[in-house]
Amino acid sequence: MFINVENIHNVAITTTEKPVDFARFQKFIEKSPFVRRVAFIGRAIFDMPEFPEMVKFCAVNNIYLIFGEVGETSTQNLRALVEYRNVLFINIHEDKHNVKLLNEYKQEFNSELPNINIIIHEKHTPQEEISETSYAFYNLADDIKNIPCLNLIAEPMMNYNGDMLGCWQNPDKDHKINAFDLGMDAALNAREFKNMIKMLKTGKIIKSCPCTRCPVFASLVWSNQTIDVIKKVSGNN
Numbered sequence: 001m002f003i004n005v006e007n008i009h010n011v012a013i014t015t016t017e018k019p020v021d022f023a024r025f026q027k028f029i030e031k032s033p034f035v036r037r038v039a040f041i042g043r044a045i046f047d048m049p050e051f052p053e054m055v056k057f058c059a060v061n062n063i064y065l066i067f068g069e070v071g072e073t074s075t076q077n078l079r080a081l082v083e084y085r086n087v088l089f090i091n092i093h094e095d096k097h098n099v100k101l102l103n104e105y106k107q108e109f110n111s112e113l114p115n116i117n118i119i120i121h122e123k124h125t126p127q128e129e130i131s132e133t134s135y136a137f138y139n140l141a142d143d144i145k146n147i148p149c150l151n152l153i154a155e156p157m158m159n160y161n162g163d164m165l166g167c168w169q170n171p172d173k174d175h176k177i178n179a180f181d182l183g184m185d186a187a188l189n190a191r192e193f194k195n196m197i198k199m200l201k202t203g204k205i206i207k208s209c210p211c212t213r214c215p216v217f218a219s220l221v222w223s224n225q226t227i228d229v230i231k232k233v234s235g236n237n
């Protein structure tokens, strides 16, 4: 069988509002044979009642997982992060008890995974909090390697309900493509999604495209730049 590695997908799912629905997620994975890694952003994924089953289901389907934010959660959920050896990396809020438990599970299962990054809580002044959330112009010169448009190819992002966002900066709330319903390949081939990539490549506005309303695109236009996001063929994990 010929496998084109360009079709292998790493995806990100935002669960800051709600966890994913397990039954819909299972169908999505069944319809998306080339998804190889899922990164869950946000803590609500740990409110999923079937969290351990979800991790196991992904392991059985050879899917690696990343968790961007582990907060307070049950011991069963912490155990699942280690037991199936498919969680590559977690960020966890400072909690000595949970970190100790995770390390005990790593010994019990003789596993080096997951790699654990402890988030140290920093206190922000009210002014710092305002400046973090209220910027209107994206500083490309400082941050070109972290430009959120790269998500479109490197790790396409969707909301907890499968609505395709493409990147984490997408300003639109009304999403027309649902990856849980369509499967990943069809979602990436949808015209709405391809238009985002086209706009970045040409610098020409496509009115229906969310990039039209995004400060990152405004910054690209202002600095007279276009970007062509392509996928590297090897080293996908």
Ligand code: SF4
Binding pocket: 147, 148, 149, 152, 166, 167, 168, 169, 170, 171, 196, 210, 211, 214, 215, 216, 217
């Ligand atoms: S320009 Fe488009 S792809 Fe880039 S960050 Fe904005 S919405 Fe995302």
